[in-house]
Amino acid sequence: MTPVLVTGLGMLSPLGADVASSFEAAVLARSAIVRAPVSLTAGIPDLLVAPVAVEPAQRLERKLLSGDRATQMALVAAEEAMRDAGLSDGPPDGRRFGVFAGIGFGGAHTLDGLYSRYFAALHGPEAGRRGATVMHPLSVPRMMANGPMAAVSMRYGLRGMGNTYSVACASSAIAAGEALRAIEHGYLDAAIVIGTEAMLTPGSLVAWNALRVMASCDPVDPATSCRPFAADRSGFVLGEGAAALVLESRSHAQTRGAARVHAQLCGYGSSSDAGHLTAPSVDGQVAAMQQALAHAGLQPADIHYLNAHGTATEAGDVIESQSIVEVFGAHTPKLPVSSTKAVHGHLIGAGGALEFALALRALATGTIPPTAHLHQPDPRCPLNHVAVTARRNAHMEAVMSNSFAFGGSNACLVARRWAD
Known part of the structure; x- marks a missing residue:
């Protein structure tokens, strides 16, 4: 099968307006987690969020602002990735250039605004009730899960396969893996992968809070409230953002003279737990990681960093730790592991693409971003934690990134350093 290369990266995250600033903040353990504004909390105290560092509207032309917030973020990340790949104007022929998008809940901002307007009018003064059904004519297109994919496709004239994957927290990792397969098997020459999520709305926060998975606010420093793998962890913080990756077959990249290659995306595994709607499974996670290693043709000892x-x-951290130990065995003590969610929050559908992009930057720079605030690891998570401080000058030839979702969906990506 043809090698598939990553030739472009883009990002709009809580940590920064682009890939460089986001990676720098992750390396420095600079947390973007803040107390949620009162307008989002619906009266629930001490909710936390990780909003994007820059408003997407500040980065887009006026004509591109008609979509939902998630679509706007996708366009910002895509713009950086396409520019990084030397494709700012799109490819000369887009018929074999696809778009693969991952999003957990499409159009959350549009839907929340629609209901707010509807019920305010319905229960307001009688004279205004006749307008309760008057909504923006683009409400349905804005809410469609494939809105970001469609917007990026139209923006760059990409007429190849266009698919959207809505698989909760594994959405954009699966989008990347399926794009990899499409190029490997000759259905496409290239694709842009988008992960995006804009779920910081009152309705979403109330729903997530009801699941009892949200972090408790640290009374001294709210920014340190998310502590993966720590003995005193209490849950995650909901974030928003987008990330994009341009993937190309080796021949396509060489023929057009691609300016750079970040890495080779060489491994993808996916599985379903078929067990519980919200509880993770060691068997399912192990299967995804082992499939990714087999696809890449690598052994556990060949992986030099794992973005967890x-x-x-x-439950999540303990089960993932058990899964890592089962897959990596004797190599586990030598495998650096970190979770960057401690500083950028959980981006749900965008998380897989964003965290994989951060892992690629780690591979390129030899600098592993830490798990921030991890001062006392849970003994049930016996891993080689990159805790509190980044690990620099690390030797890395291959990296892995895990994305595990409610519903029992698991995805794993592997990339290696490219040397043609």
């Missing part, structure tokens, strides 16, 4: 799913939930 690491949500800071009671």
Whole structure:
């Protein structure tokens, strides 16, 4: 099968307006977690969020602002990735250039605004009730899960396969893996992978809070409230953002003279637990990681950094630790592991793409971002934690990134250093 290369990266995250600033903040353990504004909390005290560092509207032309917030973020990340790949104007022929998007809940901002307007009018003064059904004519297109994919496709004239994956927290990791397969098997020459999520709305926060998976606010420093793998962890913080990756077959990248290659995306595994709607499974996670290693043709000892799913939930961190130990065996003590969710929050559908992009930057720079605030690891998570401080000048030839989702969906990506 043809090698698939990552030739472009883009990002709009809580940590920064682009890939460089986001990675720098992750390396420095600079947390973007803050107390949620009162407008989002619906009266629930001490809710936390990780909003994007820069408003997407500040980065887009006016004509691109008609979509939902998640679509706007996707366009910002795509713009950086396409520019990084030398494709700012799109490819000369987009018929074999696809778009693969991952999003957990499409159009959350549009839907929340629609209901707010509807009920305010319905229960307001009688004279205004006749307008309760008057909504923006683009409400349905804005809410469609494939809105970000469609917007990026139209923006760059990409007429190849266009798919959207809505698989909760594994969405964009699965999008990347399926794009990899499509290029490997010759259905496409190239693709852009988008992960995006904009779920910081009152309705979403109330729903997530009801699951009892959200972090308790640290009374001294709210920014340190998310502590993956720590003995005193209490849950995750909901974030928003987008990340993008341009993937190309080796021949396509060489023929057009791609300026750079970040890495080779060489391994993908996915599995379903078929067990519980919200509880993770060692068997399912192990299967995804082992499939990714087999696809890449690598052994456990060949992986030099693992960006963990690491949500800071009671069950999630312990189960993932057990899964890592089962897959990596005797290599586990030598494998650096960290979760960057401690500083950028949980981006749900965007998380897989964003965390994989951070892992690629670690591979390129030899600098592993730490798990921030990890001062006392849970003894049930016996891993080689990169805790509190980044690990620099690390030798890395291959990296892995895990994404595990409610519903029992598991995805794992592996990349290696490219040397043609």
